[in-house]
Amino acid sequence: MTLKVQYKVNDTVHAEELSELFKASGIIRPVHDLPRLQKMIEQADIIITARDEGRLVGVARAITDFSYCCYLSDLAVDRSIQKSGIGKELVHLLREELGEQVSLILLASQEAMEYYPKIGFDKIDNGYKISRKS
Template identity: 55%
Template sequence: MERIIYKSDALITPKHLAEVFQASGIKRPADDLDRLQRMLEHANILITAWDQELLVGVARGLTDFSYCCYLSDLAVDQAYQHRGIGKQLIEEVKQQINEQVALILLSAPNAMDYYPKVGFNQIDNGFIIKRSK
C-alpha cells in the first residue's frame, strides 16, 4: 500500500519539477530548465509529495507570510490524482502561512470545478497582465 509523504524541506531539481509538471498535465515551461530553476529559487514555499523516492506532487508559492500567498503551482502526477494529494498539498501550504494569510491562485480552465471542492471561493475582482512568453 502506498504511503504519500509530504515535505517542506526537500530540495528538488528543475528536472524533477519538469517531470511532475509533465506527468500532471499542467501547462508549464517544462522544457526550459533554466526557467524552472529560477521558479524554484524565487519561490518561498515549496511543498512536495513523495511515493517513496518518486516525486508525485508539488505546491509552489510566493508569500509575505503576513497578508497573502499566491499559489503559483499545484501539480499532481495524473497516476496519483483523485487520492487527496492535491488537497493535502494545499493543507500543508495553509499550515506554513497561517490563517491570517489569504491563499490566492489562478486556475487552469479544466481545474475550475476542483478548487471549490477543496475550500477555495471563486472571486470576480481579479485582473491579469498576461506574460508574453
C-alpha cells in the first residue's frame, strides 16, 4: 500500500471524522460524544492533519499561548498505518508552527511511553494532574 499523505495546519476537521480516527487509532477519547468532540476541535489552538486521499489518518491537536508552552492534547494515527512516520511528522510540523522558544508537553498513555522518546521527547517526573470526572 502506497500512502499519499498530505499534511495541513489548521485544516477543517469534522467531529465524525475525528471520532472515526480516534477509534481507528486506539486512543481513548469520547468518540460517541460528537458535540464534545466538536468543541475539542473548535477550542484547539492548532490542529495539524494527515490525510491519505482525503481520509483523515492522523491528527495533532494542541493548546498553546504561542510564546512559552504548548500542550499536545491529541496525537492519533490510524493503527493500520502506524510506524510509517506520520506521528513524527505531525509533531515536527507542530514544532515548526510553535518555534524553538515554545516547550511542548503531553500526557502519554502507558502504551505510548516507549514511542515519545523516539521522536524527541524527554521523559519528566515533575508533573501533577487533576482528573476529569467523565
